[in-house]
Amino acid sequence: MTTTDLGMPTVASDPHGHLRGTETFPVAAHRALADTQLRQNLGHATRTIRAKRAAVVGEVDDWEELRRAGECLKADVMARLPELLEQLEASVTARGGVVHWARDAQEANRIVVDLVRQTGADEVVKVKSMATQETGLNEALGEAGIAALETDLAELIVQLSDDRPSHFLVPAIHRNRSEIRDIFLREMPDVDPDLTDEPRKLAMAARAHLRRKFLSATVGISGVNFAVADSGTISVVESEGNGRMCLTLPDTLITVMGVEKIVPTWSDLEVFLQLLPRSSTGERMNPYTSTWSGVTPGDGPQTFHLVLLDNGRSNVLASPDGRQALHCIRCSACLNVCPVYERAGGHAYGSIYPGPIGAVLSPQLTGISGPDDVNASLPYASSLCGACFDACPVRIDIPHLLVQQRAAAIDAHTRPTAQDVAMRAAAAAMATPGRFSLAERVVKLGRLLGRSGRIRSVPGPGAAAWFGARDMPPPPAETFREWWARTRGGS
Amino acid sequence: MRIALVATCLGDAMFPQAPRATVELLERLGHEVVFPAEQTCCGQAHVNTGYLDMALPLVRHHVDVFTGAADVVVAPSGSCVGCVRHQHAMVARRGGDEGLARAAEDLAGRTYELSELLVDVLGVTDVGAYYPHRVTYHPTCHSLRMLRVGDKPLRLLRAVRGLTLTELPDAEVCCGFGGTFAVKNAETSTAMLADKMANVLSTHAEVCTAGDTSCLMHIGGGLSRLRSGVRTVHLAEILASTEDAPRVPDAIMSEAR
Amino acid sequence: MVGAHPGRLVSAREEVLARLRAARDAGGATSPDVPREYRRTGSHPPGSAAAVARLDETLTDYRATVHRVADEDGVSAVIARVLEDAGATTFVAPPGLPARWLAEVTARVRPDAPPLPVAELDRVDAVVTGAAVAIADTGTFVLDARAPDQGRRAITLVPDHHVCVLRADAVVSSVPEALARLDPDGPLTFVSGPSATSDIELDRVEGVHGPRRLDVVLVGPR
Numbered sequence: 001m002t003t004t005d006l007g008m009p010t011v012a013s014d015p016h017g018h019l020r021g022t023e024t025f026p027v028a029a030h031r032a033l034a035d036t037q038l039r040q041n042l043g044h045a046t047r048t049i050r051a052k053r054a055a056v057v058g059e060v061d062d063w064e065e066l067r068r069a070g071e072c073l074k075a076d077v078m079a080r081l082p083e084l085l086e087q088l089e090a091s092v093t094a095r096g097g098v099v100h101w102a103r104d105a106q107e108a109n110r111i112v113v114d115l116v117r118q119t120g121a122d123e124v125v126k127v128k129s130m131a132t133q134e135t136g137l138n139e140a141l142g143e144a145g146i147a148a149l150e151t152d153l154a155e156l157i158v159q160l161s162d163d164r165p166s167h168f169l170v171p172a173i174h175r176n177r178s179e180i181r182d183i184f185l186r187e188m189p190d191v192d193p194d195l196t197d198e199p200r201k202l203a204m205a206a207r208a209h210l211r212r213k214f215l216s217a218t219v220g221i222s223g224v225n226f227a228v229a230d231s232g233t234i235s236v237v238e239s240e241g242n243g244r245m246c247l248t249l250p251d252t253l254i255t256v257m258g259v260e261k262i263v264p265t266w267s268d269l270e271v272f273l274q275l276l277p278r279s280s281t282g283e284r285m286n287p288y289t290s291t292w293s294g295v296t297p298g299d300g301p302q303t304f305h306l307v308l309l310d311n312g313r314s315n316v317l318a319s320p321d322g323r324q325a326l327h328c329i330r331c332s333a334c335l336n337v338c339p340v341y342e343r344a345g346g347h348a349y350g351s352i353y354p355g356p357i358g359a360v361l362s363p364q365l366t367g368i369s370g371p372d373d374v375n376a377s378l379p380y381a382s383s384l385c386g387a388c389f390d391a392c393p394v395r396i397d398i399p400h401l402l403v404q405q406r407a408a409a410i411d412a413h414t415r416p417t418a419q420d421v422a423m424r425a426a427a428a429a430m431a432t433p434g435r436f437s438l439a440e441r442v443v444k445l446g447r448l449l450g451r452s453g454r455i456r457s458v459p460g461p462g463a464a465a466w467f468g469a470r471d472m473p474p475p476p477a478e479t480f481r482e483w484w485a486r487t488r489g490g491s
Numbered sequence: 492m493r494i495a496l497v498a499t500c501l502g503d504a505m506f507p508q509a510p511r512a513t514v515e516l517l518e519r520l521g522h523e524v525v526f527p528a529e530q531t532c533c534g535q536a537h538v539n540t541g542y543l544d545m546a547l548p549l550v551r552h553h554v555d556v557f558t559g560a561a562d563v564v565v566a567p568s569g570s571c572v573g574c575v576r577h578q579h580a581m582v583a584r585r586g587g588d589e590g591l592a593r594a595a596e597d598l599a600g601r602t603y604e605l606s607e608l609l610v611d612v613l614g615v616t617d618v619g620a621y622y623p624h625r626v627t628y629h630p631t632c633h634s635l636r637m638l639r640v641g642d643k644p645l646r647l648l649r650a651v652r653g654l655t656l657t658e659l660p661d662a663e664v665c666c667g668f669g670g671t672f673a674v675k676n677a678e679t680s681t682a683m684l685a686d687k688m689a690n691v692l693s694t695h696a697e698v699c700t701a702g703d704t705s706c707l708m709h710i711g712g713g714l715s716r717l718r719s720g721v722r723t724v725h726l727a728e729i730l731a732s733t734e735d736a737p738r739v740p741d742a743i744m745s746e747a748r
Numbered sequence: 749m750v751g752a753h754p755g756r757l758v759s760a761r762e763e764v765l766a767r768l769r770a771a772r773d774a775g776g777a778t779s780p781d782v783p784r785e786y787r788r789t790g791s792h793p794p795g796s797a798a799a800v801a802r803l804d805e806t807l808t809d810y811r812a813t814v815h816r817v818a819d820e821d822g823v824s825a826v827i828a829r830v831l832e833d834a835g836a837t838t839f840v841a842p843p844g845l846p847a848r849w850l851a852e853v854t855a856r857v858r859p860d861a862p863p864l865p866v867a868e869l870d871r872v873d874a875v876v877t878g879a880a881v882a883i884a885d886t887g888t889f890v891l892d893a894r895a896p897d898q899g900r901r902a903i904t905l906v907p908d909h910h911v912c913v914l915r916a917d918a919v920v921s922s923v924p925e926a927l928a929r930l931d932p933d934g935p936l937t938f939v940s941g942p943s944a945t946s947d948i949e950l951d952r953v954e955g956v957h958g959p960r961r962l963d964v965v966l967v968g969p970r
Binding site for chain 1: 502540633677
């Protein structure tokens with residue numbers, strides 16, 4: 001038996017759950033890039049949402065001021081996180097809620113399973129939540145003989161087809177309408193066999209499928225968009241009304257939140273309720289936002305549990321810059337503008353947190369164990385084009401964090417890789433002008449390869465990757481510095 | 492004005508047309524250009540691949556070489572200037588060298604990408620250039636989103652006599668280069684390149700220009716592989732071209748070199 | 749929860765808080781000043797004709813049906829017509845709904861006192877409520893479950909048709925103005941149009957689990 005080592009941020013919080021895939025990004029992307037249907041679906045969906053977001057963000061003349069406020073509010077939260085959590089706990093408890101703490105995914109799942117068991121229920125209705133996706137709660141409930149019914153339309157599509165989510169907002173973004181119709185026809189027992197692929201008809205089918213479940217559910221499970229420390233208020237932002245059903249009709253509500261999803265005061269929501277919907281669904285406001293504080297006699301669940309989840313977040317908080325990744329409000333704007341996400345899709349990231357933010361969040365939550373850790377490939381799944389920063393409603397400097405996580409991946413190299421050797425050689429060649437000139441003369445030998453005016457291939461693994469799709473010109477007969485010396489007399 | 496040139500390692504060794512054109516353009520506009528011959532590389536490739544420790548001596552060398560060289564420094568590369576402006580001090584601080592970080596910040600404040608230098612510092616948009624070709628402009632991510640050069644390159648291009656500027660669809664989307672990204676994630680990079688090339692070809696331009704040699708190497712490498720006949724030419728070369736000394740669009744990929 | 753986790757000697761609460769304190773101190777414990785340079789008052793004064801007109805536009809944009817009446821005397825006729833047009837023969841009303849709003853309504857009212865079981869609510873055709881505040885910029889109204897004319901959350905959720913009466917004095921322009929008027933202690937529901945989803949190809953379609961039909965009666969001079 002070991003005692004717990006308190007106060008050491010370097011001690012990993014033993015994260016479990018769906019934060020790491022089984023293959024590197026390039027390997028997974030290889031498959032996705034060749035999937036014509038996936039490419040079409042993602043291209044269409046991200047183009048649609050980019051246009052909608054741009055239109056509603058353009059309506060707001062103080063958008064940049066809101067982003068700056070959101071950025072600083074989140075930085076303030078990080079600087080006061082332990083105190084704010086204690087305040088939240090006190091506020092929720094004072095209003096009749098019960099607060100639980102979970103070190104990791106496994107512990108969170110065990111808490112929730114025990115709470116559901118205490119109610120005697122063998123079925124729960126769920127609002128889409130990234131936190132419970134992260135912990136793998138549905139599987140844990142299933143092992144305990146409790147059926148977890150996802151009620152968000154896209155999450156339902158994923159669940160019915162035994163698939164994995166690929167996007168924060170629309171977990172089934174990789175599916176198009178006719179695929180969704182086929183899934184419904186196959187998996188929904190009472191569905192109209194003449195169901196068409198018209199989106200409205202598909203939404204109606206989901207309504208009919210879930211209606212009786214909602215009306216009879218005794219336990220609801222949700223995540224959190226924002227938890228207000230001073231009032232103990234929890235908010236869930238949604239569109240379909242499935243959230244309202246899960247939050248309102250059951251006797252017992254169990255809510256799981258990552259510890260970072262906190263804001264200090266009620267009035268701080270005035271910033272985030274403007275930033276989130278416009279960034280996320282590209283709406284001025286989403287159809288429904290529910291807020292509640294503890295338990296209200298005569299209205300809604302009379303038993304309310306709030307589970308606070310660490311699962312690696314303390315690792316992230318310990319990094320002065322890296323903690324920005326905890327500012328994320330899960331709007332998915334960075335996914336929608338990312339040219340890499342648009343082409344490779346969410347599954348290529350392995351973790352349930354895909355896209356640019358996932359590429360900096362997942363490796364920080366799990367830590368990078370060594371050069372073979374698949375999460376070490378995530379920070380490289382970006383061309384550093386910067387579109388994610390511009391779209392981020394809380395100004396997370398994702399390109400900077402990507403570079404930082406690349407450095408972390410290299411720090412985890414237990415032995416020099418081929419890339420390490422090449423980069424060290426390049427650094428050495430560029431250390432002095434003498435060596436650099438020498439290197440230029442070596443490069444010039446490449447002219448021998450380019451007598452036809454272009455080079456189509458050269459030996460070497462990195463070169464093969466380049467020359468798969470691109471030529472290279474032969475090196476010039478005269479370098480710039482030679483030209484300068486010849487024409488400007490040297491210096 | 493006395494202006495120190497960062498030729499960039501890629502420009503020096505592989506694509507000397509861009510720094511040469513920069514020199515000729517600035518001299519034509521009446522300025523003195525100096526080339527500190529001790530210069531090597533800003534360290535961008537190392538920084539962006541995550542080799543921040545290896546980048547530290549490169550940053551130190553760059554700062555040492557350029558600090559006293561001139562009042563202002565120019566590089567015909569949005570990404571190199573982006574590295575100088577947004578990453579050098581970070582690398583220095585991470586390496587525990589606060590003095591270097593301050594010096595890097597001072598230098599960064601005097602370092603400009605070419606279109607910034609021309610429009611903001613030298614106050615010109617019409618540089619007297621002549622380039623009778625159909626041209627489309629790719630804004631490059633670092634110029635656009637790291638440096639925020641905005642429409643400065645387009646204002647310079649619009650003032651070029653004889654030039655027909657055609658709008659590039661989805662211009663602001665990355666071409667897929669991203670330094671080592673093009674090698675480490677070559678397939679995703681290629682997918683992005685394919686869309687960029689399709690957009691370039693849809694403009695029916697003879698020339699695709701940009702303010703960054705590395706992106707042009709990528710787009711040009713793809714267009715060459717397709718035998719598209721479209722050339723990639725650095726913005727500096729277009730601006731350096733005059734009626735007296737016209738440049739033909741033969742730059743990045745050329746049978747004639 | 750002491751001892752709840754095998755092999756660990758401190759509670760999860762203590763351990764998580766200790767980790768977070770250490771991590772926070774390692775990463776930096778200085779709070780920045782939060783710049784509040786965004787607009788905290790809207791482009792139109794609360795209750796103004798301009799604010800109400802903008803609300804009309806934004807509600808309509810997200811597929812709510814808006815009915816304008818000059819004063820409260822006109823409300824009951826509109827509600828009567830709206831319910832009739834929808835073929836609603838029964839509707840639920842929160843306990844404190846103003847009786848004058850229902851004067852001309854012929855559909856049968858089911859008062860939610862004592863609270864109706866969910867199965868009953870499911871058989872009711874519609875619900876009529878007031879609202880605590882409305883936001884013109886976003887096309888939103890907010891229901892406060894503790895307000896007598898709005899009622900507990902289930903009554904505005906289960907029936908498939910919601911008729912909401914909004915007085916001009918409840919209309920503000922902006923989100924900050926609305927939040928300042930609300931007390932978060934009780935359950936609140938922000939409603940912007942009928943239920944909708946963007947889950948199929950990120951295109952918005954209306955009508956999922958919440959009320960599929962939303963009528964808003966806007967009370968105030970034009």
